[in-house]
Amino acid sequence: MESFELKRSKDSVNSDQSAHWSSFPDEVLERVLSRLKSHRDRSSASLVCKDWYHAERWSRTNVFIGNCYSVSQEIVVRRFSRIRSVTLKGKPRFSDFNLVPENWGANIHAWLVVFAAKYPFLEELRLKRMAINDQSLEFLAVSFPNFKALSLLSCDGFSTNGLAAIATHCKNLTELDIQENDIDDIGGSWLSCFPESFTSLEVLNFANLTSDINFDALEKLVGRCKSMRVLKLNRSVSLEQLQRLLVNAPRLAELGTGSFSQELIVREYEELESALSNCKNMHTLSGLWDAKGIYLPALYPACTHLTFLNLSYAALQSLELAKLLPHRRRLKHLWVLDTVEDKGLEAVGLNCPLLEELRVFPADPFDDEIVHGVTDAGFVAVSFGCPRLHYVLYFCRQMTNAAVATIVQNCPDFTHFRLCIMNPGQPDHLTNEPMDEAFGAVVKTCTKLQRLSVSGRLTDRTFEYIGRYAKNLETLSVAFAGSSDWGMQCVLGGCPKLRKLEIRDCPFGNAALLSGLEKYESMRSLWMSACNVTMNGCRLLAREMPRLNIEVMKEDGSDDSQADKVYVYRSIAGPRRDAPRSVLTL
Amino acid sequence: MEVNYDNGLNLKATELRLGLPGSDEPERQTTPRSNKRTLSEISSSGVTDDGNDYQQDSAPPAKEQVVGWPPIRSYRKNCIHATGRYVKVSVDGAAYLRKIDLKVYRSYPDLLKALENMFKLTIGAYSEREGYNGSGYAPTYEDKDGDWMLVGDVPWEMFISSCKRLRIMKGSEARGLGCV
Numbered sequence: 001m002e003s004f005e006l007k008r009s010k011d012s013v014n015s016d017q018s019a020h021w022s023s024f025p026d027e028v029l030e031r032v033l034s035r036l037k038s039h040r041d042r043s044s045a046s047l048v049c050k051d052w053y054h055a056e057r058w059s060r061t062n063v064f065i066g067n068c069y070s071v072s073q074e075i076v077v078r079r080f081s082r083i084r085s086v087t088l089k090g091k092p093r094f095s096d097f098n099l100v101p102e103n104w105g106a107n108i109h110a111w112l113v114v115f116a117a118k119y120p121f122l123e124e125l126r127l128k129r130m131a132i133n134d135q136s137l138e139f140l141a142v143s144f145p146n147f148k149a150l151s152l153l154s155c156d157g158f159s160t161n162g163l164a165a166i167a168t169h170c171k172n173l174t175e176l177d178i179q180e181n182d183i184d185d186i187g188g189s190w191l192s193c194f195p196e197s198f199t200s201l202e203v204l205n206f207a208n209l210t211s212d213i214n215f216d217a218l219e220k221l222v223g224r225c226k227s228m229r230v231l232k233l234n235r236s237v238s239l240e241q242l243q244r245l246l247v248n249a250p251r252l253a254e255l256g257t258g259s260f261s262q263e264l265i266v267r268e269y270e271e272l273e274s275a276l277s278n279c280k281n282m283h284t285l286s287g288l289w290d291a292k293g294i295y296l297p298a299l300y301p302a303c304t305h306l307t308f309l310n311l312s313y314a315a316l317q318s319l320e321l322a323k324l325l326p327h328r329r330r331l332k333h334l335w336v337l338d339t340v341e342d343k344g345l346e347a348v349g350l351n352c353p354l355l356e357e358l359r360v361f362p363a364d365p366f367d368d369e370i371v372h373g374v375t376d377a378g379f380v381a382v383s384f385g386c387p388r389l390h391y392v393l394y395f396c397r398q399m400t401n402a403a404v405a406t407i408v409q410n411c412p413d414f415t416h417f418r419l420c421i422m423n424p425g426q427p428d429h430l431t432n433e434p435m436d437e438a439f440g441a442v443v444k445t446c447t448k449l450q451r452l453s454v455s456g457r458l459t460d461r462t463f464e465y466i467g468r469y470a471k472n473l474e475t476l477s478v479a480f481a482g483s484s485d486w487g488m489q490c491v492l493g494g495c496p497k498l499r500k501l502e503i504r505d506c507p508f509g510n511a512a513l514l515s516g517l518e519k520y521e522s523m524r525s526l527w528m529s530a531c532n533v534t535m536n537g538c539r540l541l542a543r544e545m546p547r548l549n550i551e552v553m554k555e556d557g558s559d560d561s562q563a564d565k566v567y568v569y570r571s572i573a574g575p576r577r578d579a580p581r582s583v584l585t586l
Numbered sequence: 587m588e589v590n591y592d593n594g595l596n597l598k599a600t601e602l603r604l605g606l607p608g609s610d611e612p613e614r615q616t617t618p619r620s621n622k623r624t625l626s627e628i629s630s631s632g633v634t635d636d637g638n639d640y641q642q643d644s645a646p647p648a649k650e651q652v653v654g655w656p657p658i659r660s661y662r663k664n665c666i667h668a669t670g671r672y673v674k675v676s677v678d679g680a681a682y683l684r685k686i687d688l689k690v691y692r693s694y695p696d697l698l699k700a701l702e703n704m705f706k707l708t709i710g711a712y713s714e715r716e717g718y719n720g721s722g723y724a725p726t727y728e729d730k731d732g733d734w735m736l737v738g739d740v741p742w743e744m745f746i747s748s749c750k751r752l753r754i755m756k757g758s759e760a761r762g763l764g765c766v
Binding site for chain 1: 653
């Protein structure tokens with residue numbers, strides 16, 4: 001990652017002082033700046049002086065817009081004229097959990113229309129939590145002759161017909177990555193829309209489509225796309241079909257299998273094992289739906305170079321995981337279901353010394369009667385064996401303050417700490433105290449912490465700790481926590497790098513909301529739902545801070561004065577005009 | 587909630603239905619709650635016609651389904667029920683429960699044989715008309731809606747995805763189910 005040493009001239013730029021800088025020819029400056037890849041570095045560079053601002057904007061080819069409503073299409077295309085790649089994010093993150101009303105917005109179409117006019121050579125579009133319909137996909141497919149890469153993550157509004165349009169028209173497509181979207185899955189015939197002459201695909205991910213696909217078409221497609229390096233299948237693809245695909249794609253670097261539980265005879269099993277072991281470049285493996293323990297050994301030879309293993313769709317038991325891991329000493333990223341239990345996590349601690357990321361998902365999150373899953377013990381076991389751990393997402397039913405203190409002592413480099421104790425407001429399992437000290441230990445010890453999700457019973461103490469110690473914190477998620485406005489005030493008064501704050505079901509009210517007035521302009525957004533904020537509080541905020549967009553979503557049947565869901569974000573585009581009736585813009 | 591005052595009466599307020607007042611908010615999830623229905627309740631009250639689930643009074647907040655919690659993405663939720671289905675099995679008269687993984691079995695005969703072996707009893711053969719008449723026991727299960735059903739009535743795949751727990755009833759009580 002390159003970074004620039006930026007020296008601001010002491011006085012503001014004027015023709016005398018800038019002589020030193022303007023002797024730098026524009027072309028050279030642009031060439032140099034074009035090597036900057038990081039958005040933040042580019043932002044910083046553009047702030048140095050006017051020359052740098054222009055050189056930067058002329059050399060930028062990739063624009064990242066973290067909140068599609070923070071800026072308008074006109075402003076974007078006016079500033080940047082040579083964009084080849086766009087990344088856009090739309091809805092607030094809690095829309096992933098059904099907290100945002102239908103038709104909230106974040107529709108891509110208006111953007112596409114402007115891009116078609118101003119960026120006809122657009123090659124890449126990466127969308128997260130945007131609404132996109134089939135007509136838009138078709139418009140995209142026919143408007144950009146050089147289009148190469150489409151990535152849709154957590155989007156909604158389209159069907160497989162839209163995918164058919166992409167397959168039909170995008171002659172230069174190298175990447176089609178459709179992950180975790182709310183798709184209307186009409187059927188798998190879209191795959192047969194890729195023409196016979198089409199051979200450029202390198203990345204194909206349709207893992208979350210539910211219907212059967214046209215396997216014949218897929219097999220032919222994989223056969224002729226010799227540069228394919230990422231292939232993530234959906235559950236409908238069987239083991240036998242997987243083997244046939246792999247024979248034609250031994251250079252795959254990332255594989256997502258389909259269902260891993262077909263009845264195989266010995267010969268078929270051996271063929272599968274052989275096909276998998278021929279994939280010498282494979283570093284990422286996922287899928288493995290319904291994986292039966294007896295077929296897992298087929299993976300052993302293939303996986304010696306694996307760095308990322310995603311078992312979060314395979315309900316493995318602890319022993320099965322324990323047998324799988326000893327060959328995976330290079331693992332850096334591991335995702336599992338909590339069916340592996342603490343014993344399985346012990347095996348992780350023993351076998352994966354290089355582990356950097358662990359995610360443990362719950363197999364039965366909505367059933368309180370299930371008593372298995374993982375506990376504090378499993379997490380502690382991992383921390384002893386994996387000192388390089390810096391990213392964790394952990395769903396559990398019990399945790400203790402002491403365990404978390406031990407964990408962060410073993411792994412002080414956490415950048416992302418997302419702990420979800422599934423029963424809201426649950427205290428320390430052993431002492432019955434709040435979990436304040438746990439998160440206190442996290443923020444005190446992990447100085448590099450960027451993202452934190454808290455859970456369990458928490459008083460304002462937790463937020464005092466966060467405000468005081470979490471100097472690098474950028475994203476904070478809070479649910480069912482805190483005792484009073486003071487908690488939120490501590491966070492808003494501390495945390496100098498805070499960008500995203502999302503809060504639900506906490507006793508924070510207007511005083512808390514209004515304590516962050518200036519802060520919100522340095523943040524991307526604030527979400528508060530089911531708290532104690534009122535319409536008057538929101539109106540006051542709107543009045544004081546005209547450069548913020550304040551949106552309130554009301555729920556049916558609620559009190560007129562309550563602001564059920566509040567979304568606050570900075571914007572240079574002014575209030576949006578496409579909000580549905582359920583969203584009030586103040 | 588609409589209030590129809592056309593003829594001076596607030597008909598909605600006097601509308602008869604089961605469930606707590608205000609419990610028909612559109613946003614409440616209808617995924618399974620932890621209401622356990624005893625068989626005596628089934629035989630006396632029957633399943634409600636309008637499809638409203640019978641809710642227990644004062645369900646403690648911890649067990650109530652909260653929208654969007656735990657924070658699991660919906661595409662994951664759709665996969666979850668189909669990964670390894672451990673369900674509890676109780677037998678009338680047995681001291682303790684067992685747990686089995688439904689995913690291990692491929693068909694009803696497979697499952698029933700395993701249950702017979704596990705509990706050392708005879709369940710016999712299923713017939714659509716008469717259930718398990720002729721044996722001493724009838725296997726029943728609680729489905730996603732909280733209803734108690736006779737094992738074997740629905741296709742196997744549907745059973746696997748909707749079965750929450752099994753109860754093997756003793757013959758005398760079981761006969762009543764054949765008539766429901």
